[in-house]
Amino acid sequence: MPTNTTEQRRALLDELTQTQRERLSHIDFKLYFLGELRRADVVGRFGTGPAAATRDIAQYREIAPENLVLDNVDKVYRPTESFVPLFDHSPQRVLTALSHGFGEGVGDSLKSMVRCEFPTALNQPKMSVLAPITRAINRGKAVKLVYTSVESGRTEREIVPIALVDIGIRWHVRAFDRRRKGFRDFVFTRMESPVVLEESPIGEEEKVEKDVQWNRIIELELVPHPNHPRPEVVMMDYDMPDGVLHVKVRAANAGYMLRMSTIDCSPDHSLEGLEYALWLKDPLALYGASNARLAPGYRDPRPDAPSVPIKAL
Template sequence: MNTSAPVRDQALLDRLPQAQRERLAYIDFRLYFLGELRRIDVADRFGTGPAAATRDIAQYRDMAPSNLELDNSDKIYRPTEQFVPLFEHAPQRVLTALSRGFGEGIGEELRPMVRCEFPIALAVPSMSVLAPITRAIHRGKVLRMTYTSVESGRTEREIVPTALVNNGTRWHVRAYDRRRNGFRDFVLTRMENPVLLENSPIEDKEKVDQDVQWNRIIELELVPHPRHPRREVVMMDYGMPDGVLRVKVRAANAGYMLRRWTIDCSPDHSLEGLEYALWLTDPLALYGASNAHLAPGYVDPKGGAETRPITAM
């Protein structure tokens, strides 16, 4: 199938109501990634009747007549060899839908659309902790909680949460810490009894636009590790036909990302092992990043190899 053609009838799609676009996108998704579509698939997903599902499929066919054909043997629509997706499907969203369901299921029930396996989450935050944090972020409120850290043990904190962050192994919240008078990362599983302080005003210095590390964007240039025996495999794995992968990341998250992907950040690409598939060509790009010490092999140009504790890992 041709997957590189541009989205067609974009102007018409833009004029449709959001609910209509969602139904057409779902039809497009099932044809593209599952290779089949039934009227009942649309009706069940959106809670509409068979007649409404028929109208949606007819509209899709009007917009992309060469994308689907009816298999009369089992009354299933299938993509044609000329199929070109009508919508752009973001890879991360597609993989989430295929592995965890396209919005189906409630509670802890997961309904993957194809057989799929993904890493077990060993550290999962309590919903009674997560909910007050997300409310505080959304409403711009101060949060009081008990927090246990490696450095300070168990203490009472007032924080101003600004963003949730997943570092690849666990969730934490970026927040202004009134105890330390600065922005810090707080691991959700180390929090107890978070409570919103409805009447506690937030000062200008506590707002996200004052978080220098969060707002500073670093561009990292990554290349296949010079010691890796199969450069071409690394290029295929990371989609880098010209041999370079350029990534933009917040300074506040750079160390987490580089550690998660085991990227060699030593000045002389000295780390050994197949796990180091990529090398950061310019480690000085990390200079000033608060968690640069988490990056494998990183050497502080002012003071040698970093040895500070991993406070949010």
């Protein structure tokens, strides 16, 4: 099939009904961000029959023939190396779809498309960076990229992404770093030119089950700050009629959550200011969390603990 120009693509899309464009947009989304498309994906999303789903995929191929190829081994369509999205995908909508589902299920049955943690995104990663990462998470693949960190500057890395994380001010990816032989957090805005490594096998030590900090769930008891002038307001704000807010968080994300929520984690509730509406009743609950030092006022209980400055988030 000949390749259509951008103008030809738009003209062909303009001839379609809104319903048809929605179905093609879903196909585009599945290919771009999950790296695979099955006829059942269209059937399940829109409730159409198999024949109608086949026609939708054929119509997508007519408009963007260079975007997908059939994987005869897995019997699914894959995006090609020359894939260019047929639609403009809003960053917030994409992240919402990946974290909450893209219309599949109702109510409590909604499920994320890839492993994900989220409050609210305040910055937006580039879609050309996000897409290879989410494809790698979905398919269990490694990624090669260029990464700029505060400590090491600009270096080439190989990582094995396991989950998306939203800490309120940004999205990052939890991944195994083959350079440092351990799990780390990688910020999307610091990534360049990610490429999925199709032929690079994933070792047992690189799988999500081996990430101790990710799999450890910490239970926190938050109470109105003892120095707050109106503790009853705090109880209303956080829906805590008994005066205690019970929170469960992954050890890998605990420090971020407590810092972004401005929770006093000092053992003697010594931080001052109305921004500290809550106090962590038992700071020892953070013991062993890799980023506990990010929590406001946290003090390592070990008597010989080194004083480590907070690194840039």
